[in-house]
Amino acid sequence: MSAIVDLVERGQLTEKPDMKSGDTVRVHVKIREGDKERVQIFEGIVIGMHRGGARASFTVRKVSFGQGVERIFPLHSPTIAKVDVVRSSRVRRAKLYFLRGLKGKAARMKETKRA
Amino acid sequence: MVTGLIGRKVGMTQLFTADGTVFPATVLKAGPCVVAQVKTVDGDGYEAVQLGLVEAKPTKENKASTGHFKKAGVPPTRVRREVRVRAGGDSPKAGDQVNVSLFADGERVDVIGTSRGKGFQGVVKRHHFAGGRMSHGSMFHRAPGSIGASSFPSRVVKGMRMGGHMGDTRITTRNLKVLRVDAENNLLLVEGSVPGGPNSIVVIRKAIAAKPIRVAQVETKKKGKK
Numbered sequence: 637m638s639a640i641v642d643l644v645e646r647g648q649l650t651e652k653p654d655m656k657s658g659d660t661v662r663v664h665v666k667i668r669e670g671d672k673e674r675v676q677i678f679e680g681i682v683i684g685m686h687r688g689g690a691r692a693s694f695t696v697r698k699v700s701f702g703q704g705v706e707r708i709f710p711l712h713s714p715t716i717a718k719v720d721v722v723r724s725s726r727v728r729r730a731k732l733y734f735l736r737g738l739k740g741k742a743a744r745m746k747e748t749k750r751a
Numbered sequence: 752m753v754t755g756l757i758g759r760k761v762g763m764t765q766l767f768t769a770d771g772t773v774f775p776a777t778v779l780k781a782g783p784c785v786v787a788q789v790k791t792v793d794g795d796g797y798e799a800v801q802l803g804l805v806e807a808k809p810t811k812e813n814k815a816s817t818g819h820f821k822k823a824g825v826p827p828t829r830v831r832r833e834v835r836v837r838a839g840g841d842s843p844k845a846g847d848q849v850n851v852s853l854f855a856d857g858e859r860v861d862v863i864g865t866s867r868g869k870g871f872q873g874v875v876k877r878h879h880f881a882g883g884r885m886s887h888g889s890m891f892h893r894a895p896g897s898i899g900a901s902s903f904p905s906r907v908v909k910g911m912r913m914g915g916h917m918g919d920t921r922i923t924t925r926n927l928k929v930l931r932v933d934a935e936n937n938l939l940l941v942e943g944s945v946p947g948g949p950n951s952i953v954v955i956r957k958a959i960a961a962k963p964i965r966v967a968q969v970e971t972k973k974k975g976k977k
Contacts, residue, residue, distance in 0.1 A: 638949070640761045643936065644778055648767055668770065691765055715771035 645690035650712045652719055655694070657682055658727035658745060663696060663709060664717040675717055678707055681745075683732040685711075697735060699743075704736065724748050752840030753849050755956030756781045757804040757832050758939065760864065762949050766930055766940065774942050776930050779862075781939045781955055785825040786847040790833070798836040800843050803828030804952075832954050851932050851939050858929045859958035864946035868919035878912040922946035926958050 655661055663678045680698030683706070692711040697704060709716060725745035735743055758781030766774045788801035803825060810829040812820065820827045823845035836843060843849075854860060874880040874895040883891030895914070899907050924945050931940040945953055 638762055640780060640936075640938065641764050641778055644776075644933075644938065644940065645764055666771075689764070690767075710767070710771075710773065712767065713771050713773075714767055714769055 642689065648690040648712055650714075650716075652711060652716075653721050655682055655685070655719065655721050656724075657684060657730050657732050658725045659721050660723040660725075661696060662720040662722055663707075664719070665709075666715045666717050679722070680705075680707075681732070681735065683735055684730070697732075699739070752837050753786070753800055753802070753834060753843050753847075753853065754837045755802070755832075755834030755954055756849060756851065756853060756939075757784050757802055757830055758782060758953050758955055759804075760945055760947055760949055760951050760953055761938075763944065774930055775944070776940045776942060777927075777945050779939045779941065779945070779953060779955060780937055781851050782937050783848055783850040785823075785828065786843050786845050786849065787820060787823045787825055787828070787831060789843055789845055799833050800836055801831055801833050802849060804830040804832075806830070830952055832952075834954065834956055837957070850934060851937055852934045854929050854932050854939060854955070854957075856929055856932060859926045859961040860929055860941060861923055861925045861956050861958050862927055862941065862945040862953050863921065863923045863956070864951055864953035866918045866920055866922045866946040867948050869917040871915060872917040873914045874912060877914060877917045880912075926961060 659682045660680070661682055665676045665678060667674055667676050678696060678698070680696040682694055683697045684695045686693045686695075690712050693708055694711055695706055695708050697706045699705070724747065726748045727745060758779045761778040761780050763775065763777050766776045768774070783805050784802040785805060786800045787803045790797060790799040790801070792798055803820075805826075805828060810827050812827040817827065825846050869876070873893050875882045875893045880893075880895065882893045883889050885892060895912075898911050898913065924943070927941040927943055927945070929939065930942050931938075933939070939955060941955075947953060
C-alpha cells in the first residue's frame with residue numbers, strides 16, 4: 637500500500653499479542669447494552685490471520701454445544717479490549733479451514749512451547 | 752468563497768469509530784492549489800476561479816501558458832481545473848492559496864473524476880442486461896437479443912443500448928461525507944468510493960445538493976403498560 641495510506645492507518649493500530657494460526661485465544665469483546673458496557677469472552681482457535689494494516693482481521697473458531705461457531709474480528713477494532721494467547725500448537729498451514737470438517741479427537745492439535 | 756479543490760486519489764482504507772463502527776474511506780491528497788485566474792460576471796458571464804494543483808515536480812510550459820501563469824503571478828502547474836465561487840467570505844484573487852481547510856469534518860462533498868476505462872464491453876457488463884442461461888441447451892448466453900422491429904421502422908432507434916466502450920468518462924459522486932481533514936499533510940478522507948484509480952485527478956467541491964446530515968435518534972422509553 638502507499639505510504640500515505642499507511643500514514644492514515646498508523647493512528648488506528650493497536651497493540652495486540654503476537655498470534656498465529658493454531659493458537660487458542662481468549663478475545664475480550666466489549667459489548668454495549670443500552671448505556672452499560674460489559675466484556676464478553678470468546679475463546680477458540682485462530683484458524684486464519686488476514687493481514688493488511690489497520691484492515692487486518694482474524695478468524696476464531698470454537699465448538700459451542702456441539703455446534704461450530706466462527707467469528708471474524710477486525711484486529712484493530714476498538715471493541716476488542718484485549719486478546720490473550722492461551723495455547724499454541726504446531727500447524728503446517730496458514731489457514732486451518734480443514735478443521736471445519738473435523739470434530740472431537742480428530743480436531744486436536746499438538747501443543748508447542750512458546751518462546 | 753472558493754467551493755472546490757483539485758486532488759489526487761491515493762487509495763482506500765477503513766476508519767473505526769470509538770464504538771467499533773467501521774467506515775469505508777477513500778484517502779485523497781487534495782491541494783494545495785493556487786488561483787491561476789479569476790472569472791467574473793462582467794468579463795466571463797459567470798463567477799469562477801481556475802485552480803492549479805501545486806505539485807513537487809515543476810512543469811515545462813509553452814509560451815502561451817507561461818504568460819497565463821505570469822499574469823496571475825503563480826508558478827506553472829500541470830493540472831488546472833475550474834470551480835465555482837459562492838457568495839460569502841472574501842472574494843478570491845489571482846495568486847491566492849487554497850487548501851483542505853476549506854472543508855470541515857462531517858460536511859458533504861461531491862467528487863468529480865474520470866472512471867477507470869473498461870475497454871469494449873458487452874451489454875451484460877455495460878448495461879446490466881440479464882443475458883441467457885449458460886447451460887441446459889441454451890444457445891443464448893450474453894447476446895443483446897432483439898434490437899428492434901423489422902420493416903417498420905427499418906432502422907435501429909437512436910440510443911439503443913449495445914456493446915461498446917465503457918468507462919473512462921467523467922463521473923460525479925455526490926454527497927460523500929468528509930470523515931477527516933488533515934491540513935498538515937493535505938489529506939482529505941471521504942466516506943465511500945470515488946471514481947478513478949489511484950493517482951487519478953479528482954475535483955472535490957462542496958455538495959451542490961447537500962443531504963441533511965443524519966443524527967442518530969436516541970431511543971426514549973415509552974411510558975405506560977407493557
